[in-house]
Structure formats: C-alpha cells, structure tokens
Amino acid sequence: MNDKSVYLDNAAATRLDERVLEAMSPYFFQTYAVATSEFxxxxxxEAxxxxxxxxxxxAGLLGVTPEEFIFTSGDTESSNIALKGVAKALGKSKGRHIITSRIEDFPVLQSAKALEKDGFSVTYLGxxxxxxxxxxxxxxxxxxxTILVSVQHSNQEIGTVQxxxxxxxxxxxxNTLFHCDATHSFRRLPIDLSRVPIDLLTVSAHTIHGPKGIGGLVVRKGTTLGKLMDGGFQEFDRRPGLENIPGAIGFARAAELVDEAENDRLRAMRDHAIWRILNEIPSVTLNGSPVDRLPQNVNVSFHFVEGESITLHLDMRGFAVSTGSACFSRSLQGSxxxxxxxxxxxRAHGSIRLxxxxxxxxxxxxxxxxxxxxVTRELRKISPLGK
Amino acid sequence: MNDKSVYLDNAAATRLDERVLEAMSPYFFQTYAVATSEFxxxxxxEAxxxxxxxxxxxAGLLGVTPEEFIFTSGDTESSNIALKGVAKALGKSKGRHIITSRIEDFPVLQSAKALEKDGFSVTYLGxxxxxxxxxxxxxxxxxxxTILVSVQHSNQEIGTVQxxxxxxxxxxxxNTLFHCDATHSFRRLPIDLSRVPIDLLTVSAHTIHGPKGIGGLVVRKGTTLGKLMDGGFQEFDRRPGLENIPGAIGFARAAELVDEAENDRLRAMRDHAIWRILNEIPSVTLNGSPVDRLPQNVNVSFHFVEGESITLHLDMRGFAVSTGSACFSRSLQGSxxxxxxxxxxxRAHGSIRLxxxxxxxxxxxxxxxxxxxxVTRELRKISPLGK
Known part of the structure; x- marks a missing residue:
C-alpha cells in the first residue's frame, strides 16, 4: 500500500472522525449496561x-419524534426492513404491488427482486x-x-437528487406508503420530515464519518410494518438485538458534526473538479445532474478507455477512486x-466516481x-477502443 | 448513578477490553477502504x-474454514439467518418441521414462533x-x-451446557441440519467443529469484551441457506451490507484474548459464589446444573422474596445484577x-443471575x-409471601 494514498471514493466518508470515537468511548468502558436493564x-x-x-x-435532525427513529445495523438492513416489512404487513390485505426505480442502490433493488420471487409484482420506473x-x-x-413506493433521495453513483x-x-x-433511501444524502442535503410526508427513511452513519455497523430507519407513526428479525422487544419492538449504544452515540455525534459550511466546501471542490475535468480532458461526459447533485459526488465517463484501467493507474499514482458501485465492483459488470x-x-464501463x-x-x-x-491521455494512446 | 457500582450481570462481559479498541483503531483512521474495492x-x-x-x-478458533464463517450484526441476526434461512431453503422441498427447546434465547424462540405463523410446525422440546x-x-x-434442529450450547440464564x-x-x-446458539459459550467452553458436526453456529463479540454490533454465523460447507437480507454480494453472498471491518478485527482480537486461565478463574469465582449463597442464605435453590455450567454463570432462586426487589436493593448498595433475561426484563414476566x-x-420471580x-x-x-x-434477610422480614 502507498501510505500517502488519497481516498477519493466512497471510503473517504467512512474515515471515522476522532471526535466521534471520543464521544463513544465512555460507552465502551464506563456506561456499558444493557439498555433493557433499565428496570x-x-x-x-443511564444506558x-x-x-x-x-x-x-x-430524530430531531430529521424532523421526527424519537419514537419514529429506530437503530439498525446499517442502510442495508434499514431498506430490507422497509421493503420486506411493508410487504409482510400489507401483502395479504392491501395488495402486492411495489414501485421503485431502476437506479436504486442494491439493498432496495435486490429486496424488490426478492419480493418478486415471493409473488409480489414490482414496477421499476425508468x-x-x-x-x-x-x-x-x-x-x-x-x-x-400498490403498497409501497421506494425511491432514493440521491443516487449512490451519479449523485442525482430526486x-x-x-x-x-x-x-x-x-394513499401509498413512501420509503426513501437517504443513505448518501443524510446531513449532506436538507431533509425535513416534519414538512415532507415520507413514511420510511433509510440513513446510515458510515457516509458521514460515523462508525460502521450502525444505521437508522425512520418509521413514521401509524406505519404498519412487519418485522425482518425476531428476538427481544428492543427498538419499540421493531428491531431486536442487544442495543449498540456506542454505535448510536457515535452516529448522533457524526450527524451533528456535519454542517452547512462543510457541505458548501464539498460542493465547491466538486464543481471545481467537474469544471476542470470537462475542460481539460477531451471526450468526457458528466453523469448525473449538473445542478441537483450530492455535494460530495463527481461522476464522469471517459470515452475510448475502461474505468477499470483508470482506477488501476490512479492507484499507482496514489489516488483511490471507484468505478460503479462499491457493492458490485468485483463483478466487473457495467453500472x-x-x-x-x-x-x-x-459509457457504463468508462465511468469513474470521485x-x-x-x-x-x-x-x-x-x-x-x-x-x-x-492517465486518460496515456491509456487512450494504447486503447483498442480507438479515440 | 453510583460510580462505584459493580456490574455483575450480562453487561459485565460487554465492557470493551482496551486492547480490543487498540486493535480496531487503525481501521477507523488509516485502513478504512471498502473491502469490496479490492479490485x-x-x-x-488491504481492507x-x-x-x-x-x-x-x-474460523480457526472454531475449527472451520474461513469460507464457513460470515460476519453479522450480532447473535440475533445470526440466529434469524439460521432459522429463517433454512426454512426458506428447505421449506418448499424437504419439509416444514423444526425442532428447538423451550428454554432457548429469544432470537431462536421468536424466530421459531414467527415461522409457525408462516405455516411451519415447531416442536419445543422440554x-x-x-x-x-x-x-x-x-x-x-x-x-x-424435519429440516432443522436448533438447540443452544449453553443457556443464557441458568448456564446449563447441553x-x-x-x-x-x-x-x-x-440427516437433519443442526443449528447451535453458542452466544454465551463461545471461547468460554471448547467448541471444535472439526470434530463435532454442527451445520450452523451463532456467536457474538459482546459476550467476550468485544465490540457491540458484530457477531458471526458458521455455515458449514454444503449447507443450503436462504438469505434474510438482500443487497450486495458481501460475505460469500450470504449477508449483504458494508463490511464492519473495525468490528470484525475487534471480534477476532476479543476472541483471542480469552484463555483457559481466565475461564478457570471465572469458574472458581462462580463456585465460590454458589457455595457461599447456598450455605449462608436459607431457602435458596440453585438453578441449572451444578456441573455442566457456563464458567461465568450463577443463577439462584430465593423463596419468599421477589427477584425485582432484590435487584433494586442491591442496586442501592452498588451491585448491578439481573433477573431473568436481559431482553425481556422490562416485561416483568417470569422467566x-x-x-x-x-x-x-x-421460583421464576425470585431468580437472580450473576x-x-x-x-x-x-x-x-x-x-x-x-x-x-x-438484602434477602431484610426483604424476608417484610415479605408478604411469608417465610
């Protein structure tokens, strides 16, 4: 490994903030009681x-009440609970139709596909x-x-904000429930559920320099939801398992550490990068919206060259960037x-995300x-794709 | 809170070992790449x-190969994957009958009950x-x-080792799959799957001074298992979600830090406590086996007095102990x-666990x-239950 390597992929946001660890520390070593021991x-x-x-x-940062926010192990679990929980609760009464989009992240997309195998019909919006x-x-x-519409807030790859x-x-x-996957937008874009009627919302700590292994799901009051897992009564009887209190504390602290000044700084760096790439590199296309875009996201496709080759060459120069989705990068499938x-x-194979x-x-x-x-100049010189 | 309070309940094992945090630390701040970015x-x-x-x-500590060990968010998820995954995989082909015991912990017991609602029949062994x-x-x-037998290694309350x-x-x-919940026995008692044919085994880090929010499930080669959650391809396509690498590292370190000398020390303290309680306090019954017992477990029932009263009075004296299960202690139901x-x-309401x-x-x-x-002497003086 190149010790001076610069993370410019999804991992950049997963570096823990030292202040988050500091906030968690008392719950590792002093207040480590089990929360259900309160009686x-x-x-x-205290726990x-x-x-x-x-x-x-x-909950306050999202405009909901504390009873409407449950902790989970991350966005994958949150979205699984949302889709499968609604299917379980309403599939035998209201109906068996779900709507989502073609560009959702895998927890939503694959949950929808799993539900199709269980006899639900799914519309994938273009x-x-x-x-x-x-x-x-x-x-x-x-x-x-239709029992559920699940559309993401912002896209995991191209950053487009719905x-x-x-x-x-x-x-x-x-009269249809709405689940929104806000994994990548939470705290990077305003989300105020006291004003916007979203029934279920997925968030995670790992996208904002919080700990891995902790996420959340907003379940607005009155939302009928089956359980994905069974066990104890934790999280208002919606999600069993020993409470990860250090994780919860770290998540809250991480959320509070993001502010508008930081988002503005990311936005400025993003646009600077996009501007330079579009002006200095020939034959390149911006993926996603130039306007309604996650502050932290740059995604471009280079013609006549493979994204995989670009990442490898950038790696040798000490820059860690990604092609396609983190979940599926090993598959070498186009995005x-x-x-x-x-x-x-x-375009699908020539895309690079910062x-x-x-x-x-x-x-x-x-x-x-x-x-x-x-790197693109050099690769195009030897590219079999022409130029 | 009494700062000098002594934890003598399940929480005692959830205090993080400083050496575990030290092992995790590089993965918070230096090597925080997403593992699926390996290509x-x-x-x-490196991640x-x-x-x-x-x-x-x-895997080595359990006598299985690395490919047979998947990380989860904890024992609740592991046991849910085991029971529901086998039900999903074999419920439409081999059969719809499951066997478990009446005294399992809630993740197994409640998963079995959920499967009953889905049309499976469950035998609860006495x-x-x-x-x-x-x-x-x-x-x-x-x-x-019968598609699955799920019997725990050791009991969460009375410590009996099956x-x-x-x-x-x-x-x-x-020719029936066997799932074993080893949440409380992992590293406290020998478990060698290279010798004992267990198909699925639940373990967790929180019982051995490891981090919360990380557990594991052994899935022996050739075990057919459906998925509880859908998303990315992580964990050999058995458990999706961003890998919690700091948690995994902490879990491994915590497991290695337990040794036989420590287990012997716990066993000696356990027997010293039981011996003194049985000899110095009248009208008391030991719950569980005097021999085949978790090294860390003491469980006794006091006649003529409520466990809840004992815990409250011990709390005032600076000792944190539990009645019944941590998961359900708020319910005030008997164990x-x-x-x-x-x-x-x-007896169910007068039980105390250390x-x-x-x-x-x-x-x-x-x-x-x-x-x-x-405390028991004082409470019995004023007990309405007689003495």
Missing part, C-alpha cells in the same frame, strides 16, 4: 437514557438522461394494489445506473484531476 | 485482507430440572419432514427458562454475596 438497576437507566438521547438527537424519475410515470404506475417532496405528495395523495440513464456499454469527504483537500482534488488527465 | 485500488486489497484475516482467526434436553425425546421428534456433541450426532444420523425447568411462579466477566474480582463477588445475604 433492574441504575446503570441500566437507556444515552440510547434515547442519541435517538432523540438524530429515469431520464440525468437520472430523474418521471413523476407522471410514477402517478400512472400507482394502482389500488424531488422527494413531489414524490411524497403523490404517494400521500394516492446499472449508467445503463439506467441511457448510457451504452462504453466521492469527497471531510478529510479531502482542494489540493488533493486538483492533484487527482491532473493525474486523471495524464 | 479497484490497493487499500481495498479485504484485514477482513479475511479476522475471519480466518475466528428439559429436565437442570435444563437438559432429553436426547431420546429429540430422537423421537425428528421426522422425515451435550451438543450427542445432539449433533443424532441430527447427522437422521420462561425457570418455568421450563419446572419452576413455579415464586454473570461474571474479566473485570470482576473475587473481592467484588464476595461483597455482592454478603450484600445478597443481607
């Missing part, structure tokens, strides 16, 4: 208060060239049998997101873009 | 190697007065429709385990027993 002894009360304090802080769901198409797709307020209103007016926005094989985090500097971003320009 | 850049390889290193060390499953009854219960070698052999001879071993209402960990001293245990003797 047995006083440390149990329960710590857990509920973290819950309340996160998106336009920038990745936006067509709201008219959504309206048309909803039937009396109009979730409009989607939520359509769902509300058609389903790039195909979803109408990209062809070349994800920016708190610890990235403009200097690093500049150096990465310069390296990117050199 | 994109060199930090991904993957760290994850697989932790996996290999844990246990004898010390908590042992009757092997003849098990043999008789297995039919051609003869899992004998159970595994019965299951093997009858299903004590009822399972034939205890009546009084759980010992690395940081407990003999001096603390002695002080707790002395306090217990005083």
């Amino acid at each position: 047995a002894y006083s440390q149990g009360i 329960k208060e710590a857990l509920d304090g973290a819950r309340g802080r996160l 998106v336009d060239g920038e990745g936006f769901v067509d709201l008219d198409q959504l309206e048309e797709a909803i039937t009396g049998e 109009d979730i307020e409009a989607i939520s209103k359509i769902c509300r007016s058609r 389903h997101v790039i195909y979803g926005i109408g990209g062809d094989h070349e 994800s920016l985090g708190r610890y990235n500097t403009l200097e690093e971003v500049d150096a990465a873009v310069t390296a990117l320009a050199e | 994109a850049y060199s930090q991904g390889i 993957k190697e760290a994850l697989d290193g932790a996996r290999g060390r844990l 246990v004898d007065g010390e908590g042992f499953v009757d092997l003849d009854q098990l043999e008789e219960a297995i039919t051609g429709e 003869d899992i070698e004998a159970i595994s052999k019965i299951c093997r001879s009858r 299903h385990v004590i009822y399972g071993i034939g205890g009546d209402h009084e 759980s010992l960990g690395r940081y407990n001293t003999l001096e603390e245990v002695d002080a707790a027993v002395t306090a217990l003797a005083e």
